[in-house]
Amino acid sequence: MHIQTNTNGRTLILAVLLPIFLSLCAPAFSQDEKKEQEEPQTEEETDEWFALQGGDIYTGTGAVLRGATVLSKNGTIDEIGYDLFIPEGAEVLDVSGYRVYPGLVAIESRGLFGGSSDLANSVDPFSKNMTLALAAGVTTARSGSEVAKLRAGHIDGLVLNSGILPRLSYSKSSPSGKRTLREKFEAASQYLRDYAQWQIDKKSDKELKEPSKKGIDSSILRYLRGEARPLFSASQRTDLLEIARLAQRFGFRPIIDGCQEGWIVADELGRAGASAILTARDRSSKGEQLVRAGGSSIENAAILHRAGVSVTIIPSSAGISLGGIVGRDLMHLTVEAGYAVRGGLSEKAALDSITIEPARLMGVSQRVGSIEVGKDADMIITDGDVLHYQTFVQWAVVAGEVVYDKQAELYFAHIRPRPEAALSPEERLDAGETPEEEIVEEAGDSDSPGEGNEEGDGEDHDEDDGDGGSRP
């Protein structure tokens, strides 16, 4: 790894000049003013700067900046661009020749955090699954009703939002459930109309009573007011149509999980402002007697997206599975998105479907999902197109800290090792090649990739990075 601590000439000069300047001005300051001068200085000392230098930055929501730098301060992106001023003491990771993408967002996950519910108190920030998910580029994931960051090695700053994606059921398999839900929506929308009318009327008649909230489902009120979006699970055409109609009738935007036959009713879903959570490779055949279109389609994501439905992609299994058929678990989130591209979805939309779209659905798009100033410094650095199946995540950065380094973890270090890693065998983690003691110590270091590796990496690697790593 080649993280360096920046020693900037300019800051050195500043550091020399500033005290002189201050001492000259000192007599002019009253005591209070002096204090004010000192405080920001001490704050500055605790600031943690991190710079990703020289990579091609795929911002997600904006342009691609080739060979640019992302500078983060205390875990938040501070500046993106060229020739940035890197503060002294900043941690610098040279990623020239690599690509920088926003950390991927998984709208569903199982077993990444090691704990059950109440992640803040039960998370295992060193769990193997968390590392493997980071190796797959996932830096944010939903677990139950919480959405949290994969901040390996930390138990704080984890949970971004909770109580997300409230579920509703509206399916032809339960006609009575459908009726009850419809009645709830009717009551809630009636209440909203009454309330609006009351607000007008009370100007003329101040005695007028506020309409009663009794019997009104408060969560449905939130959907109707646009404060939250309900999640439905539906895959069949009829159910999808019914949900679209319900949404249009009452004026809310549904999120539909599954959505296998969405491509057949894409226009209706688009008009209803729906969002779809789907698995690009879902397979189901239509009933033999059906004349109309039915079943799954590889073009599902593309057709829905064209019709204005925002698409979020998730593999068929949201856990990390190291056995069975490869390519269907969360470690292959990007592969799943790649299949949507195979079905006609644009690459841009495919990237969105695993970054900003799921972030929006979970109400965390102000923090994660794209590389923008002010957002969390959650990024992945890859050796190629993130949607390509041969691409490896080389580093994952969460909150301005390297939490995954391919060469430092055992899982993928041996496959296409980074060139600079090949040059320094003591950096490698191959068992049996180095004496026991050294391995042990080395592995100990590797667990805190952010620290301790500053020394000795400098000269060897700088030239090799120019080769562009090993891109597929």
Next chain:
Amino acid sequence: MLIPLLLAWTPSPVPQEAPDLPDLYAIKASVLETGTGEVIEHAVLLVEGGKVITVGEDLVVERGIPVYELDPDQVVIPGLVNAYTRVGMTGSGQSGARPWQRASDELYPAAGDYSGVRETGVTTLGHYPSGNGIPGRCVVVRPKGSTASAMTIKDDAYLKVIMGSSKSAKDALSGGFKKADTWIAKEKKNKEKWDKAKEKFDKEKDKEKKAKLDPGPYKPLADDPSAASFMQLRDGSLKALISVRTAGDYLHLIDAIGEEEFTWDLRVVMTRDMNIYHVIEKVAKSGRRVVLEPEISLHPGTMRQRNLPAEFARAGTPVVLVPRSDSVAGFKAWRRHVGEIVASGLDRSTAMRAITLEPAALLGVDDQVGSLEAGKQANFVILSGDPFEPGTQVDAVILDGVLVSGEVNL
């Protein structure tokens, strides 16, 4: 019916009375390890009244003092200290926070295990109460004596706390301190109330009225045993041994402790593939001791071996090693297992310290046992060879200057 009777009739083997050592005697050994890391060759150990008078190289022994000259192969080491054991104790504990509970209340001096323990060269034991959550307080005993008080060296050596990655485990610790705070607040109110009444009483001049207002002597609130334990932790009269299984547990522990300051050491439960190595640096910085088994573990998800005790020691953490299995057989294999991790990287003198002086320090009895130094109890073991060689036998065990197992020849 017949079989038990037959068994009862079988003559029990006559207990071999170990020949008593005199009150004052000297041991001459070609090698003596003091437990502090020092190895003395041609050592002389002078014992009187169950205590070490002096120990040194080639000391001249006064004429008339019986001298036991050991074989050239034999090695003397301090009596081993196992700070974390329940051998000799029975029963299972309860769950939940019971910080007032004492292991000393369940001592059973007649337990047959103690004679087995003596034979293995272990001369000091730290018994902890069983159970989950916060099971209670440890007692330090010698494996000898017919009554609990004769066995006991020190009570309330540490408070055992089990930490996990769960809200309930974290709350047991942080909630305990909160309980202490509540009790202190209540007590303060109680005192204020009494103070006010007293003031009123003092100001009143009318005698009749005064008699009615008399608040009597001050009565403090009844002790809350749970709150009291946490207050003891705070004032330093009690320390904690906190058990964790994963690196995540350790972070949650630090989170649960928060701003609270008290003395604690760390117990790491070794498993086949564990990830505690993630926090080795952090533990080293905190300056806590770590108690763990001499076990080679595997890097999670791989077959690569890791010597975690050695990694802890190298990072600067004082290491306490306990037998892999908490049984007499486990005690017997203890030195051999420590030898295995010495062979794969643990510093040898650290290893010796980790089974003698360091556990004694953990138990707070390092002023009495744990090493062979002047003034300490004469607890030592005579081995047939190097302590960490697999074939080495225990030839004799001396506890408080008295031979309790094996024999020593003049």
